[in-house]
Amino acid sequence: MTALSDVLAAAKAEGRAALVGYLPAGYPSVQGAVDAMVAMVRGGVDVVEVGLPYSDPLMDGPTIQRAVEVALEQHTTTDDVLTTVRGVAATGAPTLVMSYWNPIERYGARRFAEGLAAAGGAGTITPDLTPDEASTQPSDWLGATDETGLDRVFLVAPSSTDARLRSTTAAGRGFVYAASTMGVTGTRATVGDAAETLVARTRRARPDLPVCVGLGVSNGAQAAEVAAFADGVIVGSAFVRELLEGRGAGGVRALAADLAEGVRA
DSSP: OOHHHHHHHHHHHTTSOEEEEEEETTSSOHHHHHHHHHHHHHHTOSEEEEEOOOSOOTTOOHHHHHHHHHHHHTTOOHHHHHHHHHHHHTTTSOEEEEOOHHHHHHHOHHHHHHHHHHTTOOEEEOTTOOHHHHTOSSOOHHHHHHHHTOEEEOEEOTTOOHHHHHHHHHHOOSOEEEEOSSSSOOOOSOOOSHHHHHHHHHHHHOTTSOEEEESOOOSHHHHHHHHTTOSEEEEOHHHHHHHHTTOHHHHHHHHHHHHHHHHTO
């Protein structure tokens, strides 16, 4: 059991889903991002995802891209991301880095894993890295995370075959990220049934691994819908929008409180 597993298990024991919140490091500044993420935790977020800004965010929608572009223009570095993790992990909330694989590989996979563990990070989410790629040399991500005790979260999607679901969940630790709609991230007006179907298929592949859903949830009512069938509700674009529209850490905390009420409904 890890800190992340403990939090997810505690939420399940309370009869609810966990709330997972994402914001990119470096927006509106390095310290501003830390302040906003701490506000998320104070508002009721259980697990924090710290986004590592990347110049080619193919899976991110326009809201997240806008914030990431500003962070990159301000020269946010991977070391700044680790500083952000340290500041957020001090709250006691499990803190993950969400990153495309390229910047981790360029930094050095083992160096990154060691730095993240030293900063108090709980693990990583690598949306464009498959488990078979994660085990290849010279970037043996599975070995690096085993040695440092980090959780490693991989993605599944509605297009994933049953065989892919089995291999992905077998290699994962902490939870599996169910990206239940195809395409880029972003808030949506309704919750369809594709998410529930994907969660059921993923649980059949590995019943003991929690399934958290990233769907474009933007309010408490939608969070309640997803929480009815998932172990965790992941919210990103809605939090970023609070910052982009100038509502700052206060707006982030208020949104977190609304979403936290939703996952407990």
